[in-house]
Amino acid sequence: MSTSSYKKGDPYSHSASLPDKMTVFQECLQQFNASPVNAKKCRQLLSQLLRLIYSGESFPSQESTTLFFSISKLFQHKDVSLRQLVYLTIKELSSTSQDILMVTSSIMKDIQSGDLIYKPNAIRTLSKVLDPTTVSASERLFKNSLVDKNPIISSAALVSSYNLLPIAKDVVKRFTNETSETIDSYKKFPSDQFQLHEYYGSSTTNLPSTTFMYQYHALGLVYELRNHDKMSLKKLITSLTDHQALKNSLAVIQLIRFIHKILIDDESLIGQLFPILLSFLKHKSDSVELESCKVIISLQHLVNKYEFANVINCLQKLLNVPRTATRFAAIRLVNKISIKHPKEILTVNEELENLINDPNRSISTLAITTLLKTIGSGTIESESSIGGESVDRLINKMTSLMDEITEDFKIVIIEAIENLAIKFQSKHKKLVKFLTDLLRDDGSLELKTSIIDTLFDLIKFLKNDESKQLILMNLCEFIEDCEYTELSIRILHLLGDEGPKTSNPSYYIRHIYNRLVLENSIVRSSAVISLSKFAIICGGDVKTNIEILLNRCLNDIDDEVRDRATLSLKFIKNNEKRLIINESKFDLNILENKLIHYLNDESNFESKFDINEVPLLTMEELNSKEIENKLNNLDKNDDVEIESNHKSHQIEESNEISNELLKQQEFSSELSSIPEFSGYGKLSKSTLKPIYLTDKENEFVVTVNKHYFMESDDAKLVLQFNITNTLNHLILQNVSLICQPDNSLYEEDFILSIDELKPQETGIVYVVFNMPNIDDIELFNNFNNTLSYVNREIxxxxxxxxxxxxxWSDEYPIEDLEILPGDFIHPIYNSNFTEIFDQLSFEQSTVVNLPGVKSLDNAVTHFKDLFNMMPLEGSQDLDSDANSHILKLFGKDIWNNKVAIQVRLALTGGKVAAKLSIKSDSDNVAKFIVESI
Amino acid sequence: MNVSLYTINSFLILDHEGKRLFAKYYQQAEPIQKQFENELKIFNKVNKLNQDILIYQNKLIVYKQINDVIIIIISNLDENESLVYSLLSNVSESLTILLDNTIDKLTILQKFDIVSLCIDEAIDDGIILEMDSSVLVSRVTNPPSNVMAQDINLNKIDLSEKGLFNALSFASKKIGERLQQGL
Structure with a gap:
């Protein structure tokens, strides 16, 4: 394309398309080598070149180098505007070209004596063409630019030094003093800064004399140069805030982040640094106020309630500003607080209600979800009528909102409601009503599906029978007039599963029977199956009546319906409950995995595929996995990703469920491939998360997974030590571990060691122990571990x-490893803790003090992790200022005994005491848990 | 938590169909095809909605739709929303000035050099270099002027941008004086 057609034309026609790469390339070579150089034309060509680069075109190394070389010819031309673009182009080409060092001297000359306009560009480009060996040559140049009176030059030098850190930290380190001085210095633009552009002309009013950006860049650089010295960073923070040296809001934000960082490392400094954070809550810039709020919120546990109110006030103000981005940020933060401390933000409820109608949908969604949470805390605390009123008001608001918004947005809100109904079960009733009302309105299949999904989940997870019935009845009504076959089928299936367990199954039978009369064949056949479930579970009269109904279906015009009716009748007659009702299900992910594995290798075909390798999951286990995931998601999702693609979202979710099982499966196949372990039988349980026995930054990083083989008579414990050699100059040979058990019932069997571990390699050492079984109470143990190896220097x-x-051989002590009760327990969900707790027959109890645990929150996490059990009835959430709490945990051990633990926690004088009542199917299990504490 | 100066992940200008006019990825370099796909996805999320800000694919996205183009800045989820948005609105303000009040596809393509320079002056390698719109404008040079035909002897006349501008301001000053005298 020629340069003339580039100048004008219709944006949607030919000229708007990308110029041809080769044409530009050729023309560049021609023009740049011409004599004299035509500056205007060359700038246009460079502009086209940049357009190609920024559109994603790249030149192969050789062409790029050729281009680079010809561009360097343009240094002969004096025009400043051409030179500025030359620098940008060089910067962009430097990553793909070779021999880029050749332009170094031209650039250096420009930095020393070039025009003020392109000097900063030259500095920034220089940092891109230097390599580690040549940086030191330009040290003086950078240093001079860094202390330059012109803020733009200084900034350019600071940022370039910052970018050079990875390749030349030692050189940049020598600028430390100059950089620190820059923070405090006053640099202003030269008087003709704004005269270049006609827009500003000679006007000097309203134009800044400096923007202090160099403070921000210098602060960032100083931090990198000093980050290992906490004391000097602290000094920097206090000195900068004492005389309010920072004029630039980005610099202030950077300072706040340093304060955050320092407080994470050392919480005891909060008393000293908190007033500084507090002072930034009243700053002229929104961003500074926000940043300060963010930091205080993430350190909320260190701040008392009275002081925290300042943050709420600040957020309240920010919720009302006209700028969307700020409102968005503020409501994100409010939502974050509401997850753990809904009561703190009751004061901003009014603002939140106004934001429900915010034009930005993310804001309005966050407002609704946050309100739902705060209202929940209101009902617990105050008279139920007040809380009830606000729920009504919110639901009214949402109902009116529902008319105005698009469907995908409705789906987001429905999902939010589901999450909250699970977490705050106390107020599901209103929400169920809201959902069922919505179900009756017109809507697309997608919307209805999401409502139905939500209702299904609520049925699964709610403990209250009454509310279950309410939902089921609403669903019955819905299918009376449902235009979507796929939804009818799902509901019929659910009715078959849940209906027989309710107090009035005949109500549902009537509705299901109506389907048999009125609907198409697909729905009819699913109704047949549903009815047969009622017959087999309820028995008695119900059974005979259903048999009569099904007999009528034998004359149905559709063969599928007839077949199903015949089959069902037969099953019912022979009382084949197992054939009608699914109580367990194969783990589909593992099944898929195994099948792929099986099909990949033809030699596998000689033997049959063994379905027994795929674990069977009971419905109970499936449910626990699901709810665990949902709760996890709820905690993670403090940010609502609006209109996320729901289908992919759901797939991810189900993947997460199976991840744990897959991991277990992986371990199992890994271990079974090692001949030494062949006689051990099935792997009972592994700890999935690797436990670190060293710091993550150590010379050797050691993690461990525990594998238990408990099915054969002599139980085995396999410790899998994953050892990473992070030293670059050493090869480790004969790497092994010395594990000393405290408990004499553990006997070391053998060790599989690593012959050689090269730098940056990870190897596995297996240490195998004979271990006691559940009948021996003393199951617990502490291993004292030492790494042993031979050093060979490279x-x-x-x-x-x-x-x-x-x-030379050496030993390296690493941390101890404990056998914990959680190693033997799987978390299980159950909707009614009290009932199950009362049913279990063996009880043990004990009282412990938790040294080192300072808050109830930490105590809850401690017990949850220790036992690896699932907290039920929302008992993992606690009030921020409560002094006592009851944690309800439920799980199943690897011998299939149910275990329920009720932990009463009390906080007195900064110490946490816990009274545990452990109940189980087996006396041994209860005892061994007590033992463990 | 990010304590480094690297703040911005990418700067995009897309046209009315979601095709890129300008794209600079400062941090991770994904394969080009993936970049295009993502840009299109983002475009479909934001086109004609004028919501200023959203979270998408675990990134913070701020954007501004002006005529037939959308200017987008992407940064990490925990970045300061207000800060990133200020950067966006200041950069688009300076682009408005530099492009003579017409930010549209045609102008951006015609004056691509100016657009590229302006963005380069605002963000270097993901570090925010300058946010003030007037300073950004003052840092961007206009292309060499048309008068510079090759057959004129340029040795004695200062026809650089600066020289011309001086001449212009001198002229306007003189005219102003004359007018005042006349009145």
């Missing part, structure tokens, strides 16, 4: 070692 660049040197 002597050349190829990683070879000196063969004549035998190296």
């Amino acid at each position: 002597i050349d660049d190829n990683g070879n070692i000196d063969e004549s040197d035998e190296g």
Whole structure:
């Protein structure tokens, strides 16, 4: 394309499309090498070149180098505007070209004596063409620019030094003093800064004399240069805030982040640094106020309630500003507080209600979900009528909102309601009504599906029978007039599962029978199955009546319906309950995994696929996994990603459910491939998350997974130590572990060690123990671990070692490893803790003090992790200022005994005491848990 | 928590169909095809909605739709929303000035050099270099002027941008004086 057609034309026609790469390339070579150079034309060509680069075109290394070379010719031309664009182009090409060092001297000359306009560009470009060996040559240049009176030059030098840190930290380190001085200095623009552009002309009013950006850049650089010295950082923070040296709001934000960082490392400094954070809550810039709120909120546990109110006030103000981004940020923060401390934000409820109608949908969604949470805390605390009123008001608001918004947005709100109904079960009734009303309105299949999904989940997870019935009845009504076959089928299936357990199954039978009369064949056949479930579970009269109904279906015009009716009748007659009702299900992910594995290798076909390898999950287990995931998501999702693609979302979710099982499966197949372990039988349980026995930054990083083989008579414990060698100059040989158990019932069997571990490699050492079984009470143990190895130093660049040197053997103590009760327990969900707790026959109880645990929150996490059990009835959430709490945990051990633990926690004088009542199917289990504490 | 100066993940200008006019990824370099796909996805999320800000794919996205183009800045989820939005609105303000009040596809393509320079002056490698719109404008050079034909002897006349501008302001000052005298 020629340059003339580039200048004008219709944006949607030919000229708007990308110029041809080769044409531009050729023309560049031609023009840049011409003499004299035509500045205007060259700038246009560079502009086209940049357009290609920014559109994603890239030049192969050789062409790029050629281009680079010809562009360097343009240094001969004096025009400043051409030179500025030359620098930008060089910067962009530097990553793909070779021999870029050749322009170094031209650039350096410009930095020393060039025009003020392109000097900053030259500095920034220089940092891109330098390599580690040449940085030191330009040290003086950078240093001079850094202390330059012109803020733009200084900033350019600071940012370039910052970018050079990864390749030349030692050189940049020598700028430390100059950088620190820059923070405090006053640099202003030269008087002709704004005269270049006619828009500003000679006017000097309203134009800044400096923007202090260099403070921000210098602060960032100083931090990198000093980050290992906490004391000097603290000094920097206090000195900068004492005389309010920072004029730039980005610099202030950066300072707030440093304060955050320092407080995370050392919480005891809060008393000293908190007033500084507090002072930033009243700043002229929104961003600074927001940043300060963010930090205080993330450190909320260190701040007392009275002081925290300042943050709420600040947020309240920010919720009302006209700028969307700020409102959005503020409501994100309010929502974050509401997850753990809904009561704190009751004061902003009015603002939140106004935001429900905010034009930005993310804001209005967050407002609704936050309100739902705060209202929940209101009902617990105050008279129910007040809380009830506000729920009504909110639901009214939402109902009116529902008319105005699009469907995908409705779906987001429905999902939010579901999450909240699960978490705050006390107020599901109103929400169920809201959902069923919505179900009756017109809507697309997608919307209805999401409502139905939500109702289904509520039925699964709500403990209250009454509300279950309410939902079921509403669903019955819905299918009376449902235009979507797929939804009718799902509901019929659910009615078959849940209906027989209710107090009045005949109500549902009537509705299901109506389907048999009125609907198409697909719905009819599903109604047949549903009815047969009622017959088999309820028995008695119900059974005979249903048999009569099903007999009529034998004359149905559709063969599928007839077949199903015949089959069902037969099953009912022979009382084949197992054939009608599914009580367990294969783990589909593992099944898929195994099948793929099986099909990939034809030699597998000689033997049959063994379905027994795929674990069967009971419905109970499936449910617990699901709810665990949902709750996790709820905690994670403090940000609502509006209109997320629901289908992919759901797939991800189900993947997460199976991840744990897959991991377990992986371990199992990994271990079974090792011949030494072949006689151990099925792997009973593994700890899935690797436990770190060293710091993550150590010379050797060691993590461990525990694998239990408990099915054979002599139980085995396999400790899988994953060892990473992070040293670049050492090869480790004969890597092994010395594990000393405290408990004499644990006997070391054998060790599979690693012969050689090269730098940056990870290897696995297995240490196998004979271990006691559940009948022996003393199951718990502490392993004292030491890593042992032979050091061999690497002597050349190829990683070879000196063969004549035998190296030296060494030992490296690492942290202890404990056997915990959680190793033997799976978390299980159950909607009614009290009932199950009363049913279990063996009880043990004990009282413990928790040293080192300072808050109830931490105590809850402590017990949850220790036992690896699922907290029920929302008992993992507690009030921020409560002094006591009851935690209800439920799970199942690997011998299939149910375990329920009720933990009463009390906080007195900064210490937490816990009274545990443990109930179980088996006396041994209860005892061994007590033992463990 | 991000304590480094690297703040911005990418800067995009898309046209009315979601095709890119300008794209600079400062941090991770995804394969180009993936970039295009993502840009289109983002475009479909934001086109004609004028919501200013949203969270998408675990990124914070701020955007401004002006005529037939959308200017988008993407940063990490925990970045300061107000800060990133200020950057966006200041950069688009300076672009408005630099492009003579017409931000649209045609103008951006015609004056691509100016657009590129302006963005480069605002963000270097993901670090915010300058946010003040007047300073940004003052840092961007206009292309060499048309008068510079090659057959004129340029040695004695200062026809650089600066020289011309000086001449212009001198002229306007003189005219102003004359007018005042006349009145």
